Amino acid sequence: xxxxxxxxxxxxxxxxxxxxxxxxxxxxxxxxxxxxxxxxxxxxxxxxxxxxxxxxxxxxxxxxxxxxxxxxxxxxxxxxxxxxxxxxx
Amino acid sequence: xxxxxxxxxxxxxxxxxxxxxxxxxxxxxxxxxxxxxxxxxxxxxxxxxxxxxxxxxxxxxxxxxxxxxxxxxxxxxxxxxxxxxxxxxxxxxxxxxxxxxxxxxxxxxxxxxxxxxxxxxxxxxxxxxxxxxxxxxxxxxxxxxxxxxxxxxxxxxxxxxxxxxxxxxxxxxxxxxxxxxxxxxxxxxxxxxxxxxxxxxxxxxxxxxxxxxxxxxxxxxxxxxxxxxxxxxxxxxxxxxxxxxxxxxxxxxxxxxxxxxxxxxxxxxxxxxxxxxxxxxxxxxxxxxxxxxxxxxxxxxxxxxxxxxxxxxxxxxxxxxxxxxxxxxxxxxxxxxxxxxxxxxxxxxxxxxxxxxxxxxxxxxxxxxxxxxxxxxxxxxxxxxxxxxxxxxxxxxxxxxxxxxxxxxxxxxxxxxxxxxxxxxxxxxxxxxxxxxxxxxxxxxxxxxxxxxxxxxxxxxxxxxxxxxxxxxx
Numbered sequence: 324x325x326x327x328x329x330x331x332x333x334x335x336x337x338x339x340x341x342x343x344x345x346x347x348x349x350x351x352x353x354x355x356x357x358x359x360x361x362x363x364x365x366x367x368x369x370x371x372x373x374x375x376x377x378x379x380x381x382x383x384x385x386x387x388x389x390x391x392x393x394x395x396x397x398x399x400x401x402x403x404x405x406x407x408x409x410x411x412x
Numbered sequence: 413x414x415x416x417x418x419x420x421x422x423x424x425x426x427x428x429x430x431x432x433x434x435x436x437x438x439x440x441x442x443x444x445x446x447x448x449x450x451x452x453x454x455x456x457x458x459x460x461x462x463x464x465x466x467x468x469x470x471x472x473x474x475x476x477x478x479x480x481x482x483x484x485x486x487x488x489x490x491x492x493x494x495x496x497x498x499x500x501x502x503x504x505x506x507x508x509x510x511x512x513x514x515x516x517x518x519x520x521x522x523x524x525x526x527x528x529x530x531x532x533x534x535x536x537x538x539x540x541x542x543x544x545x546x547x548x549x550x551x552x553x554x555x556x557x558x559x560x561x562x563x564x565x566x567x568x569x570x571x572x573x574x575x576x577x578x579x580x581x582x583x584x585x586x587x588x589x590x591x592x593x594x595x596x597x598x599x600x601x602x603x604x605x606x607x608x609x610x611x612x613x614x615x616x617x618x619x620x621x622x623x624x625x626x627x628x629x630x631x632x633x634x635x636x637x638x639x640x641x642x643x644x645x646x647x648x649x650x651x652x653x654x655x656x657x658x659x660x661x662x663x664x665x666x667x668x669x670x671x672x673x674x675x676x677x678x679x680x681x682x683x684x685x686x687x688x689x690x691x692x693x694x695x696x697x698x699x700x701x702x703x704x705x706x707x708x709x710x711x712x713x714x715x716x717x718x719x720x721x722x723x724x725x726x727x728x729x730x731x732x733x734x735x736x737x738x739x740x741x742x743x744x745x746x747x748x749x750x751x752x753x754x755x756x757x758x759x760x761x762x763x764x765x766x767x768x769x770x771x772x773x774x775x776x777x778x779x780x781x782x783x784x785x786x787x788x789x790x791x792x793x794x795x796x797x798x799x800x801x802x803x804x805x806x807x808x809x810x811x812x813x814x815x816x817x818x819x820x821x822x823x824x825x826x827x828x829x830x831x832x833x834x835x836x837x838x839x840x841x842x843x844x845x846x847x848x849x850x851x852x853x854x855x856x857x858x859x860x861x862x863x864x865x866x867x868x869x870x871x872x873x874x875x876x877x878x879x880x881x882x883x884x885x886x
Binding site (some may be wrong): 332347367387 | 794
């Protein structure tokens, strides 16, 4: 699970995490007391509004400059974010 | 500082004081007091003085300086500010300088508000005590050995301490209401979508809100007034018209039907329960009709909330990968190592716990059993409120099962800490407006908040109840 979450956990962290998650997941099993077979899942808070209420006019607008967008990059160069090599020659 | 939004406006227009003088005084006082509570992470003197000077120039020119003219305001450090460090309480972002302002911040400054600093919080807004901040705990100004609540801890503490007049917090499952209750001030979670989240660092997108803290109900209403309304930069922001909240605050709530959920009094500490009951008695004396109601799925709300919130968090926090946000592990060779080691070094224990939990409930084989199940239970919790609001105008109850606890008292039991969110996560799941207003102190002198909840977009009703109560309780 740590690999899927992209976390490098230490042995100590894994022991503690297993214990904590067991407790929390055990508590979450309480939801199985409810029969929800006829209930639609709620993914978002919804209320009445016009169909296109969430769309703005499709017009060009100013965005962040390349330099601003890269200002917090750890390593950048030639206008790009740089990462460790992933394809060998 | 005992200022309110209205008192500052009166003083400015009468030319008794300038906005620049107020800003200088506020900054000086806040910097001097901060070591007691560790509430501010960053001060913004240049920005504050520039905003104050704009207000002074407008007043000198006879122009309207705006509804928040000259008011010193602190911003929770999960809300981005252009050119001003925004850490989210995390090592991951300790050097992050955002390239843009959140919409809420833009609206506050356009209204004449003076941003004086950024406040400490639980890492990525995950926590109920500020013990998860990478920059040390915040102390409760009312009792320094106790927690201020969380996760908007610093924003609540600065109001209680008097080092800001208004502040902004964020609330996903109670992170505004619970610290407001613990610190004895007012805190408001508006309807989901009422305030744009553009520039609010995402924790759980279907639950995140921005909302105000203040010492009076009226001041929170003034701040919400400025921030509320449609924003093109946030497609989830609501286009419903924004009413005049303050105009409705006349203290008269005679005839309002107020629901008291039976389920909100199970497992409540006795001193908290006594104060809430006394508050209900006061509302009855104000002419409200008190009705017992039922919210039968309350007991399932915490489990439901922590599945949905951690699932969304695990996905939202995937962006902190060592590429775009200032921090990368020095020891990483490959791309995969860069991701994993950066995240291991950058995130604290609670963040990792929630990322792991969220990854688990979304993973293949468990998605239906946990995530989808929780979404169905969420619909039932929301339905409880819909049925209640067919009978009553507002609901009142406690915010937290107990008042502020001691630092360190609950850090070793995450499940117990999660369970204490029982009365706040319910309203969050339904997306309804809810707030905490002070309703007295326990025998130990610890503040207790009364929670007021109303139907979607019925902030006016919520404010009317809280304001009328405040008038008779202070």
